[in-house]
Amino acid sequence: MEQVNKAVQVRNISFGYNGQLILDDVNAEIEAGKLTFILGRNGSGKSTLLKILGGLLNSQEGVTRIFGKNSAKLNVSERSKLTGFLNQHHNAVFPFSVEDVVLTGRAGFINFIPKESDREASVQAMEKVGILHLRNRNYTDLSGGEQQMVMIARLLAQNPKILLLDEPTTYLDFSNQSHLLNLLKQLVKEGLTIVAVMHDPNLAFIFGDDFLFMKDKKVLRSGKSLKAWDTEFLKTIYHGKLETIPYKGRVLLVPFLN
């Protein structure tokens, strides 16, 4: 039996699509109860890795374990208790109310029709995210940032052990970004494990507990091994000229001005 305090263990996974390799023999571990960011450039395989962790894609090679359980052998219902997933894009077609959207997060607990307890769980989730005042609004009328918060509330209503978030801050303005990331930190303190793909390394470095760096279809190494916040290493990850400035024992990246 492998260690179960690891929320996620990825062993030698490879994934290809239409004859093109996207992940090449990837190994990684993610600790339970931490906020872990997956960083790297566009096309490095970040989102694909996250989708494999969430069971939306299956790797052709290797094994993914979620709290020690082989991911490939979980059915949708078992999986929904373990991992929740926030997609990068989501477009609702029908103008459902916010409350109805959040309620769909409870599907794993519901046979056919939601019960009062499911409604209560949704209300609690909306309260936690701070969107209870939006509950009767149409989801389709909301701004991108508000929609993102609704989908986070939906994840909390689902109540999985691990939240997997693909670019959660993309549509958010500056203050909503910090609001969301502080909320994530709060949730981690309460025992959740969160894994998020991020474009912006600075937000990740400010808020994250751990980091997985990806380049060329592989996870290069985790942030724990970045003892002195190696500028040369970050340059290889982001493939270009950049400067680093120290920040609370870590660094922030500044793009190089030509």
Add this chain to the structure above:
Amino acid sequence: MNNRNISILLYSLPIPVILVSLFIGPSQYATPGAILNMFFNIADNPGIVKSIVVDVRLPRVLLTFFVGGSLAISGCSIQGIFRNPLTDSYILGLSSGAAFGAALALAYAFLPVQLSAFIFGLAAVGLSYFMARKNRNVSIVSLILSGIIVSGIFTALLTMVQFFSDPFKLQSIVHWTMGNLHNASWGKLQSSIIPMSAGVAVLIIYRWRLNVLALGDDEARTVGINPGKDKIIILFAATLASSSAVAVAGIIGLYGLIVPHMVRMIIGPDNRQSIPLNFLFGGMFLLIIDNFSRTLSGFELPIGVFTMLLGAPFFIFLMKKTNIGWNR
């Protein structure tokens, strides 16, 4: 008025419409007065009046109600699973498949007309679905495209059958495709009510799942719903109900597209309410339209013509007037 009372009102609205419909018709014997007299046992010709109401109008009213309800509830479900407000079973090729099946049976009498219409309707939807399926995914665009292609194929085949038919058979084929309820009978009701009810029942049971599916496949899968399996069940139930309706009543064009939108304007998109209400309102509206078609002129216009002529302008009016949330 609170939500609960509004719901009760909406759900009970079809009852008076059904009752009133029994009083409406061209017969000079079964006038509203005569029917009332029958109930108080003071009618002049109780036998005729009773027979008109029980043997002619009641099966027609019930059949019309079930046909309208089945088309509407199927349209709403199909829009939900394909996340596409522009689709219904008609657009997936059901009607042209059914029309071809009916024409084939009318021309060559190898199968009962209803059964043949049902089989080919089902086949057309199945064909559209599997043609659109790629990598276990059914995209909205490819679905509409394959629906158009399948409709085109069956329409061409229908034209061929019509071309080779003699004038008498041709007339009955054309009449069938226009949609008609005037030869409703207890027999027709019996042969179609079981598949219609079965389809409708499954859709009502699965109504909340439609909310989950409407957010997208990934969004459904990650919260514990297998989208592929649920979609097949719902698509089959919707096709069962709507192809039985088309088989018995002919083509009632775009009805399954229009009613779900009207219901959404009234009660919102939450399928927990809108699915059952689609059945009730779909039945009720078709009954009202049929009442007009029975009384407005000396001869009966085919119901399919009427639904288009009345439904389309009404729909455009509602679309202009109400914010239904498709602006983005």
